[in-house]
Amino acid sequence: MSQPFRIGIAGLGTVGTGVIKVIQKNGDLLALRAGRPIEIVCVTAQSKSKKRGVDIGGYRWIDDIPAMADVDGLDAIVEVIGGSDGPAKALIEKALKKGIHVVTANKALLAHHGQQLSQMAEDSGAGLAYEAAVAGCIPIIKAVRESFTANRISAVYGILNGTCNYILTTMRETGCAFGDVLSEAQAKGYAEADPSFDIEGIDAGHKLSLLAANAFGTVPNFGAVEMTGIKDIQPIDIAFAGELGFKIKLLGIAKFDGKQLVQTVEPCLVPGQSPLGSIEDVYNAVFVEGDFFETPLLTGRGAGEGPTASAVVADIIDLARGHKIPAFGIPAARLKVPEYIDSSNIVARYYLRLSVLDEPGVIADLSAILRDLNISIESMIQRGRDPGQPVPVVLMTHKARFADIQEACARIDKLRTSIEPPRAIRVEQDL
Amino acid sequence: MSQPFRIGIAGLGTVGTGVIKVIQKNGDLLALRAGRPIEIVCVTAQSKSKKRGVDIGGYRWIDDIPAMADVDGLDAIVEVIGGSDGPAKALIEKALKKGIHVVTANKALLAHHGQQLSQMAEDSGAGLAYEAAVAGCIPIIKAVRESFTANRISAVYGILNGTCNYILTTMRETGCAFGDVLSEAQAKGYAEADPSFDIEGIDAGHKLSLLAANAFGTVPNFGAVEMTGIKDIQPIDIAFAGELGFKIKLLGIAKFDGKQLVQTVEPCLVPGQSPLGSIEDVYNAVFVEGDFFETPLLTGRGAGEGPTASAVVADIIDLARGHKIPAFGIPAARLKVPEYIDSSNIVARYYLRLSVLDEPGVIADLSAILRDLNISIESMIQRGRDPGQPVPVVLMTHKARFADIQEACARIDKLRTSIEPPRAIRVEQDL
Numbered sequence: 001m002s003q004p005f006r007i008g009i010a011g012l013g014t015v016g017t018g019v020i021k022v023i024q025k026n027g028d029l030l031a032l033r034a035g036r037p038i039e040i041v042c043v044t045a046q047s048k049s050k051k052r053g054v055d056i057g058g059y060r061w062i063d064d065i066p067a068m069a070d071v072d073g074l075d076a077i078v079e080v081i082g083g084s085d086g087p088a089k090a091l092i093e094k095a096l097k098k099g100i101h102v103v104t105a106n107k108a109l110l111a112h113h114g115q116q117l118s119q120m121a122e123d124s125g126a127g128l129a130y131e132a133a134v135a136g137c138i139p140i141i142k143a144v145r146e147s148f149t150a151n152r153i154s155a156v157y158g159i160l161n162g163t164c165n166y167i168l169t170t171m172r173e174t175g176c177a178f179g180d181v182l183s184e185a186q187a188k189g190y191a192e193a194d195p196s197f198d199i200e201g202i203d204a205g206h207k208l209s210l211l212a213a214n215a216f217g218t219v220p221n222f223g224a225v226e227m228t229g230i231k232d233i234q235p236i237d238i239a240f241a242g243e244l245g246f247k248i249k250l251l252g253i254a255k256f257d258g259k260q261l262v263q264t265v266e267p268c269l270v271p272g273q274s275p276l277g278s279i280e281d282v283y284n285a286v287f288v289e290g291d292f293f294e295t296p297l298l299t300g301r302g303a304g305e306g307p308t309a310s311a312v313v314a315d316i317i318d319l320a321r322g323h324k325i326p327a328f329g330i331p332a333a334r335l336k337v338p339e340y341i342d343s344s345n346i347v348a349r350y351y352l353r354l355s356v357l358d359e360p361g362v363i364a365d366l367s368a369i370l371r372d373l374n375i376s377i378e379s380m381i382q383r384g385r386d387p388g389q390p391v392p393v394v395l396m397t398h399k400a401r402f403a404d405i406q407e408a409c410a411r412i413d414k415l416r417t418s419i420e421p422p423r424a425i426r427v428e429q430d431l
Numbered sequence: 432m433s434q435p436f437r438i439g440i441a442g443l444g445t446v447g448t449g450v451i452k453v454i455q456k457n458g459d460l461l462a463l464r465a466g467r468p469i470e471i472v473c474v475t476a477q478s479k480s481k482k483r484g485v486d487i488g489g490y491r492w493i494d495d496i497p498a499m500a501d502v503d504g505l506d507a508i509v510e511v512i513g514g515s516d517g518p519a520k521a522l523i524e525k526a527l528k529k530g531i532h533v534v535t536a537n538k539a540l541l542a543h544h545g546q547q548l549s550q551m552a553e554d555s556g557a558g559l560a561y562e563a564a565v566a567g568c569i570p571i572i573k574a575v576r577e578s579f580t581a582n583r584i585s586a587v588y589g590i591l592n593g594t595c596n597y598i599l600t601t602m603r604e605t606g607c608a609f610g611d612v613l614s615e616a617q618a619k620g621y622a623e624a625d626p627s628f629d630i631e632g633i634d635a636g637h638k639l640s641l642l643a644a645n646a647f648g649t650v651p652n653f654g655a656v657e658m659t660g661i662k663d664i665q666p667i668d669i670a671f672a673g674e675l676g677f678k679i680k681l682l683g684i685a686k687f688d689g690k691q692l693v694q695t696v697e698p699c700l701v702p703g704q705s706p707l708g709s710i711e712d713v714y715n716a717v718f719v720e721g722d723f724f725e726t727p728l729l730t731g732r733g734a735g736e737g738p739t740a741s742a743v744v745a746d747i748i749d750l751a752r753g754h755k756i757p758a759f760g761i762p763a764a765r766l767k768v769p770e771y772i773d774s775s776n777i778v779a780r781y782y783l784r785l786s787v788l789d790e791p792g793v794i795a796d797l798s799a800i801l802r803d804l805n806i807s808i809e810s811m812i813q814r815g816r817d818p819g820q821p822v823p824v825v826l827m828t829h830k831a832r833f834a835d836i837q838e839a840c841a842r843i844d845k846l847r848t849s850i851e852p853p854r855a856i857r858v859e860q861d862l
Contacts, residue, residue, distance in 0.1 A: 293732065
C-alpha cells in the first residue's frame with residue numbers, strides 16, 4: 001500500500017467529529033478508493049476537554065489552531081471551525097502558503113476571500129476543496145466544476161438553506177407565525193441559537209456566491225449578493241400564495257448572460273407542483289441551466305453530521321487520489337469581474353399584498369397607480385367585506401420591472417386608505 | 432497556452448455530432464476550464480458521405496474504425512458508435528493497449544466487458560471514462576465514484592430508461608394500451624425502431640450493472656441482472672395502481688449488504704407522491720443510499736443530443752485536466768465477486784391482479800391458497816359484478832417472499848375459476 005495521506009482536523013464540532021467517525025468506521029474502504037490509507041495525525045479545536053462522543057486519544061492535540069500548519073508531513077488540513085476571519089483564516093492561509101492541501105466547509109471564508117485563497121493555493125500547488133460548504137451531501141460544487149463543464153452556464157438557482165425551507169414548510173402546514181416556528185426549529189436543532197445567518201439569507205448568499213463563481217467563471221463576490229430574509233413572511237402571504245397555486249420558498253438565484261450578473265436571495269412564489277415547489281423541510285435543491293442541457297436537478301439533505309462529513313471526506317479522497325483543480329474551476333487570475341446588476345432590473349410577475357380600507361374608490365386609486373407605471377394586473381383577490389376597516393387585497397401582476405413595482409408600492413403606501421406598506425414578492429414561474 | 436488535448440471521434444450519430452457542436456461552439460470556454468485547447472484531429476463512422484448538420488471538413492477522416500488508434504499523437508478517443516462487440520470494442524481495446532484515453536457512451540460494452548477493459552486501461556495508464564453511458568446529463572457515475580466515496584453504499588436505484596418512463600407516463604395519462612403508446616413514442620423519436628433494448632429492460636440493466644459496480648466495488652455483471660420489461664403492463668394495472676395511490680415505474684434496483692448482491696430491473700408500484708413517483712416522461716432519476724447520508728437524488732433528462740454530448744465533453748475535460756481514476760473507482764483486480772441472489776428472496780408487498788369467474792367460493796379458494804403460503808392480504812378490490820363471467824380482482828399483500836408469491840400465482844392459475852395467469856408486481860414502498 002502506498003504512503004498514507006496524512007491529515008489534521010481543525011474544529012471538532014458536528015462536522016469535525018463526523019469526519020473522524022467516517023474515517024474510523026470506513027477506513028478500509030477509503031484506503032481502497034483513495035489508493036492509500038487516510039491517516040488522521042492531529043486535531044485542534046477551541047477546547048481540548050469537551051466531550052465529543054468520539055475517541056481522539058490517538059491523535060496529536062495542537063493547542064494553537066494556526067500552528068497545525070507547522071506539523072511535519074501533513075498532506076492536508078481539514079478546516080471545519082468556520083468564520084470568515086480569525087483562526088480559520090489564519091490556519092488556511094498558512095497551510096496554503098506551505099503547499100498543504102485544504103479541505104473546508106467554510107462558505108463564509110470563501111465567499112469573502114475566495115479569489116485570494118484560490119490564488120494562494122495555485123501559487124504553492126495546494127488543492128483547495130470545499131464541497132461541504134454548499135448544500136451538504138449534494139455534490140453540486142463538483143457537478144458545476146467538473147460535470148457541467150461542456151456548457152456555458154446561464155443560471156444556477158435553488159433552495160440553499162435548509163433552516164429557512166423547514167420554517168416556510170412548517171408555516172404553511174401549521175398556519176403558525178414565523179416567530180413561533182423559528183422557536184420550535186431552534187428547540188429541534190434545525191436553527192441556531194443566533195439564527196440570523198440563516199433567516200436573513202446570509203448563509204444562502206454565501207453559497208450562491210460560490211456557486212455563481214464556479215458556474216460562470218466570475219470572481220466570488222458575496223458583497224454583490226442582494227439578500228432578503230424570510231422573517232417578514234406572514235402566514236397570510238403563504239395562505240394567499242397557496243390559494244393561487246404557489247408556495248413561498250427562499251430562493252438563491254444567479255443569472256449571467258456573459259456580461260451582466262445578478263445574484264439574489266429572497267423569498268419567491270414558485271408553482272406548488274413544480275420541482276422546486278416539491279422540495280420541503282430541510283431539503284436543499286439546486287438547478288443548473290446550460291446551453292447544451294436542461295436543468296439537471298440535484299437534491300438532498302443540506303446539512304447534518306453525516307451528509308456534511310461525507311462531503312468533506314470525498315474531498316479528502318479526491319486529494320489523496322491526486323485530483324485537484326483550481327478552487328473555482330479556472331485559474332484565479334482568469335476569474336472575470338462581471339457587471340453587477342441589481343434586482344430593480346428584474347422583469348417578472350409579482351405578488352402584491354396590500355392592506356387597505358374597505359371603502360369606495362380604493363381599487364380605482366390602486367389601479368390608476370399601476371396603470372401609470374405600465375403594470376398590468378393579472379388577477380385580484382379581495383376576501384371579505386368590512387366597510388371602513390382594513391382588508392387585505394392581493395394582486396398578481398403581469399410581467400413588470402421590479403423598479404416599477406417598488407415605485408408602485410411607494411405610491412400606494414402614500415394613499416390615505418393604505419394601512420400597511422404593500423408587500424411585493426416575485427413570482428419565479430419559469431424555473 | 433499548454434499543448435492541445437488531441438482527440439478522435441468515432442461515431443457521428445446524434446452523440447458524436449453533438450460533441451462536435453459543443454467543441455465548435457464552446458471551444459474557448461473548454462480550453463479555459465481544461466487548461467488547454469481541446470482539438471478534434473480525426474473522425475470516423477460507418478459512412479463518410481451521410482449528411483450530419485455539422486462541418487467535419489477540418490478533421491481527418493479515418494476509413495477503418497479501429498485504425499483510429501493508429502493516428503499519431505492522439506490523447507483520447509471518443510467512442511460513440513455503440514454495441515457490445517464489433518468495431519467499437521476493437522477500437523477501444525486497441526486504444527487502451529496503446530495508452531490512449533477512451534471516453535465512451537457505450538453502456539453495453541462496459542456492462543459486458545467492464546472489468547477486462549478497466550484492467551487494460553490501468554495496465555497502460557490510460558483513462559476510461561463513460562459518464563454519458565448512464566442517465567444522460569445526470570453526473571451519476573462521477574457522483575458515485577468521486578462524491579459518495581466516504582460511504583459504504585447499500586443501495587442504488589432509480590428510473591434509468593427514459594423511453595419506458597415516457598411510455599408508462601403516457602399510458603397513465605391517456606389510458607391507452609402499451610402498443611399504441613409505443614408507436615407514438617417511435618413516431619416522436621422517443622423510442623427506437625427496434626425498441627427491444629429499452630422496453631425489455633436491457634438498457635436499464637446495462638446501466639444498473641455499471642452503477643452497482645461503482646457503488647459497491649463489485650465486478651460489473653450484466654449477466655446477473657434480472658430483467659422484466661414493461662410490455663405486459665396493461666392499462667388496467669396502471670388504473671388500479673392509481674386507485675391505490677401508486678404509479679407503475681420501471682425501476683432498476685441494486686442492493687448490496689457487503690456479501691450478497693441483488694440486481695433487478697422490473698416494473699414496480701411506487702407511491703404516486705414519492706420523489707420517484709414524481710419523475711415523469713423522459714426524465715431519469717437516481718437515488719443512492721450510504722451509511723453516512725440519506726438518499727441524495729439526481730434527476731434530469733436521460734438522453735438527447737445536448738445532455739449526452741455534455742457528459743462526453745465533461746469526461747474529455749477531466750482527462751485533459753489530467754484527472755483519471757480506475758473505471759469502477761477501485762483497481763480492476765480489487766473488484767469483488769459478490770454472491771448473487773435472485774429476486775425470489777426479495778421480501779416486499781405485492782400487487783396481485785387476478786382474472787377470475789364471478790361465482791361463489793372463488794374468494795375463499797384464493798384466500799386459502801394465500802393462507803397456506805403465509806401470505807396475508809392487506810386489501811382487496813373487486814370492481815363490478817358479473818355472475819359467471821371473468822372479473823378482475825386486485826389484492827395488495829403484506830410483506831411476503833417473492834418465491835411464495837410466485838407459488839401462489841402458480842396455484843391460483845390452476846383453479847378452474849382463474850381465467851388468466853395472475854399478475855404480480857412488487858411494491859417499492861420504502862424507496
